[in-house]
Amino acid sequence: MRGKPPVKDYVQAPVCPFCGEKIERPREVVTTAGSPGMPVGSCPCGAVYAFDISGRNLGSAFIEALVFACNMDWDLAWELLPDRDYREKIVENYDPENHLLIPGGFFEGRKITGALYFIRLNRDLPETGRVAVRGRAVTGIRKKAGEKAASRKISKKELEAWVKDYRVEEVLQAASRDHKILWLLRRLFSAADVLLRMRAADLAGKAAGIIAGENPAQVAEFLKALLNSLSDTGTSSWATLDAAGEIISCAPDKFAGYLPTLIPFLREDHLKADVLRALWKVAAVKPELLQGFTGHLASLLDDDRPEVRGYAILILGALKETGVKRELEALLGDNAEITVYEDGQLNNRRVGQLAEEVLKNMNRI
Known part of the structure; x- marks a missing residue:
């Protein structure tokens, strides 16, 4: 067709957003539970990535990439904090069939919705991702057995069941034992089920209220990561903004300082209703803030x-x-x-x- 740019000028080879090197096609690996998770891959610079075919389960992709970066060590993964221990970026419009990025989101009559969620640890562990792909043990990053918490760790499936049934007491009890529950809840913010993701955001706010009593800095880091993820992607917030509103409302005296970061998202047309919903939660608790x-x-x-x-x-x-x-x-x-x-x-x-x-x-x- 006359005037149409050549295919080679339209599509792009996927590259690592951290170093700019070309990356390999993500592939499935078997998890410690014996079942395949999302397809994953790694870059020679140490970054790893998880592939979400729909582009709507970025919370799950984040978890997959973070745990994969830690060689499937969940305990280690939940010890890490954004910015301090790792950086994250999202690459959208990835076509797994051709291993290409499609800027327009449509290619050969197909809608391209895939996304690659990248994580790169800030620690001096450039081999982490490559070793995990090959299935070898990573030395020096696993916690010693004696350092692991004695309390029982909550599983993803168990927490999802609690959220689905809105079992508030169980979630709050778990939050008092394990502050990393916020990061487990985050993967549910982009669930396909609207009620599930809204309950996850609600319970994240309630859990944050418990955690803030002992460790407000950890909640602040989590809240900052949520708001940063919106700035980085520019996509639908799913329940991310709802969670931010719930967290601020759970302890407004501690987290009201994040409102100046939240309110500017009203300028994003596709986020306006979500921001207002979050602000409503804050206004219901401390109206003078608005x-x-x-x-x-x-x-x-x-x-x-x-x-x-x-x-x-x-x-x-x-x-x-x-x-x-x-x-x-x-x-x-x-x-x-x-x-x-x-x-x-x-x-x-x-x-x-x-x-x-x-x-x-x-x-x-």
């Missing part, structure tokens, strides 16, 4: 998207902002529905119904 923000919220009541209008209403209600009664009254006939997560459940609510409830509460003031 005072002075009401003018912008009021302007969102005219937004084309029901989710944006609905969550703006909920925040204004939490702020008890009586100065927007007229704007809220104009929305009483709005029959568009949104899904609201509260107390472990998803409920469909009409925008007009939300406006009516907020107005009733305001009239009691």
Whole structure:
């Protein structure tokens, strides 16, 4: 076709985002549990990567890559902290059939959704990934048996079952024993099941409240990693922003300083509803943190998207902002529905119904 760029100029060979060297096709390896995980690979610079075919399970890909970088040593993986111990990057539009990057996301009539999640340890262990691929033991990085915690470690499957059934008490008890539970919960933030990922974000906030009592710095590192992941990918947040809102609301006196990092994501059109949902959680606990923000919220009541209008209403209600009664009254006939997560459940609510409830509460003031 005339005017179409040559294929060689359109597609790109995948390279490591850390060193720029070409990488090999990711391949499956057998985990210690005896079952194959996500396909993985490694770069000579020491980076490793996991392949997510849908591009929607980046939380799982992060876990796969991090544990793979540690030669399948879960205990070691959960000892590591982002930035301090490792760096992470995501490469999108990877086509596993041709081992190519497709900038436009479409190739030969196929939609390309794959993503490669890269992890590179900051430690002086450049052989970690290559050794793991070959299945050899890595010396010097495994913890000694005597250093391992005596308490029972929670498994991924066990935690997922707790989240699925919304077993709050079990999660909180586990959080008091093992602070690394936040990183296990993170893999569920991109679950295909909406209720599962929303419950995971909710429980991450509750777990963070327990952990913050002993180790607020660890929670801060986790929160920072969540917000950084949004800046790096520019993609859908899934439940990442929800988790950030839950964590800030669990201990606003400790983590309110992250609001200036969270609020700018409102400028990203595809993240606006997610940010508002997160801010609603904060406003419900400590509304004074969002005072002075009401003018912008009021302007969102005219937004084309029901989710944006609905969550703006909920925040204004939490702020008890009586100065927007007229704007809220104009929305009483709005029959568009949104899904609201509260107390472990998803409920469909009409925008007009939300406006009516907020107005009733305001009239009691």
